[in-house]
Amino acid sequence: MSLQKLIGSLQKHIALSAQEQELLSDFLVFKIIKKRQFLLHEGQIAREVAFVVSGCLRSYSIDQNGFEHILQFAPTGWWITDMYSFISQQQTHLTIDALMDTEVYLLSRENQLILFDKIPKLERYFRIVTENSLVGSRQRLIDNLSLTASQRYGIFCNTYPTLIHDIPQKLIAAYIGVTPEFLSKLKNGGAKTKKS
């Protein structure tokens, strides 16, 4: 059963008894999000965090000029939500949708907090996951401040090797922070435009 993917992720950091696993599963909702469907829309409240069993989600914001900026891709084994909206229960400025048909387990903030009291090990697990997310987010900030677009493209290829050939390259551009035109120039033109 697909719940095993989630349990597997938990067991990397904590040990859960059979009863605890059962209890946890009572608080989860399984859902299929079809390609191009939304899990979260700007203006809504992120009531749940999602664990991706298969497929891939993305979170992004849309700026004043209508450009999308991708914060995170979530392939198999990743958690995704808008953390701001999830912890404050205020309206989100992000959108989350599916790049392909995707299976997820949803855990509401409400249930998460209940579980933290019933199974303190779960609070540990999420503490660790959040620490790791913070490391990733800070690293990406540094990369954006110190690297060129071409170097960031290289890092993307290492970080999400499975995605490169599976998603449109305009999404890669929206992640590394350039226009699709410029990414195309990078990959093909490479460097030179000047004479010989």
Next chain:
Amino acid sequence: MSLQKLIGSLQKHIALSAQEQELLSDFLVFKIIKKRQFLLHEGQIAREVAFVVSGCLRSYSIDQNGFEHILQFAPTGWWITDMYSFISQQQTHLTIDALMDTEVYLLSRENQLILFDKIPKLERYFRIVTENSLVGSRQRLIDNLSLTASQRYGIFCNTYPTLIHDIPQKLIAAYIGVTPEFLSKLKNGGAKTKKS
């Protein structure tokens, strides 16, 4: 006593008994870092996380060209470390130093993990602090991807109102991601360079 500042921060999220406060304080080390002195140097391991009681620290990375990029300022009431090195105990790529004489409490990762077992509420506190840091980091990423330098300067002024007049403006430039020359142009020149 200055420990009260830390306890005050804890009490915003959790309730600690007198004994628990005592136990916690046994694991903390008080330290004064004088202006321009280092708390962490590239290549070292971040054994501790620091809580700033007074003064201000900063964390930054240095890129291939020798330019500094500031990840975080930590005035009174903020926690700071290199989360990557702190959780993995691998060598850091960041540097942390003091912008002015600064008082901190240090908590080692080792002691932090011991405390998480002895006082689960502390794990909750750090789970919450880390969630909030993640929100801040993600927001800053969005800002860097979607806003102009001028808009980012405005946000800096709102985020760290106390710092604007207390730190050299080259540091503000290193935070918002522009050169000191360009920030100067922004503040004074404003817009025009072309003819009337």
Next chain:
DNA sequence: CCCATTTCTTAACCTGGGTTATTGTAAATG
């Protein structure tokens, strides 16, 4: 109080990446 160092400003010129537009092509959709 003075000299040295660091910081700030200004200005001329440069470039990485953006904008706009066109054309070709591959998927969805009917």
Next chain:
DNA sequence: CATTTACAATAACCCAGGTTAAGAAATGGG
């Protein structure tokens, strides 16, 4: 299988922000 719709490539031109340089102002240590 025709037709919309979305994606990628290319190219000419543009601009926010970087680079270099050099003088003015602030800071700081002896």
